[in-house]
Ligand SMILES: Nc1ncnc2c1ncn2[C@@H]1O[C@H](COP(=O)(O)OP(=O)(O)O)[C@@H](O)[C@H]1O
């Protein structure tokens with residue numbers, strides 16, 4: 001079992017017992033605080049009986065967004081691992097498949113579709129995980145996935161797809177465009193994408209104005225919705241975004257982020273923690289060009 005696999009299942013258990021105010025069972029003892037999270041000390045108390053509560057993972061209504069606008073993408077195969085045929089990323093690809101399997105297992109117990117990807121600190125790999133997870137999910141035949149860039153202050157998800165940044169979510173939330181203008185379809189079959197749009201310093205206001213909720217409600221026909229977000233370090237945007245999602249996938253950079261910070265991060269969300277992705281297990285550099293371990 002991979003560390004990601006174990007983490008996701010553990011967190012599902014926590015979601016079950018925690019309701020809308022999750023207090024995950026893998027939280028550290030006081031002695032563990034200040035210790036960076038590693039593959040070894042990531043707690044792994046899998047609970048096979050775990051289920052998500054109805055309240056914390058509501059069913060999505062059946063509806064859909066208007067036709068998308070058919071833009072061209074030039075996906076970046078050095079960062080979208082499933083497109084990379086050098087064989088360098090086989091192990092990392094397998095980890096993303098494991099996360100996908102665990103999400104399906106959780107979903108068998110309780111329906112949910114909207115996943116917020118977040119982290120305690122900047123540059124832990126949220127965007128990397130969002131893009132590759134969405135790609136892993138959409139590779140399953142007949143499954144439609146919507147990938148949303150919710151990092152309105154520093155949108156970068158479009159660079160993975162080689163897509164345009166605007167018009168996007170910030171423009172829609174500011175009521176400058178309608179939903180059909182921001183949804184892109186490109187060269188990855190069954191994957192739709194909403195870019196971040198023009199960078200906004202007003203992100204918290206925009207995300208709280210009710211239009212996001214409306215937009216995601218109109219996306220009921222997607223099998224999965226993956227929402228990227230800013231880190232929790234400086235702004236509350238991720239916490240606001242979680243209100244419109246069903247659960248949170250927390251990205252933790254191995255050997256760098258302290259257990260204390262992860263513990264605090266988990267309390268920032270109104271929705272359950274679905275799992276933890278321990279990223280850069282081999283301590284790779286931040287440029288993403290060498291070793292990859294998700
Ligand atoms: N596991 C990984 N292997 C290789 N590169 C990675 C990995 N995780 C992240 N990166 C790279 O590190 C950089 C920062 O990651 P990113 O996802 O943008 O961080 P965040 O969104 O959390 O700020 C990006 O260039 C990304 O491609």
Ligand SMILES: [Mg+2]
Pocket residue numbers: 126127128151156228229
């Ligand atoms: Mg990012």
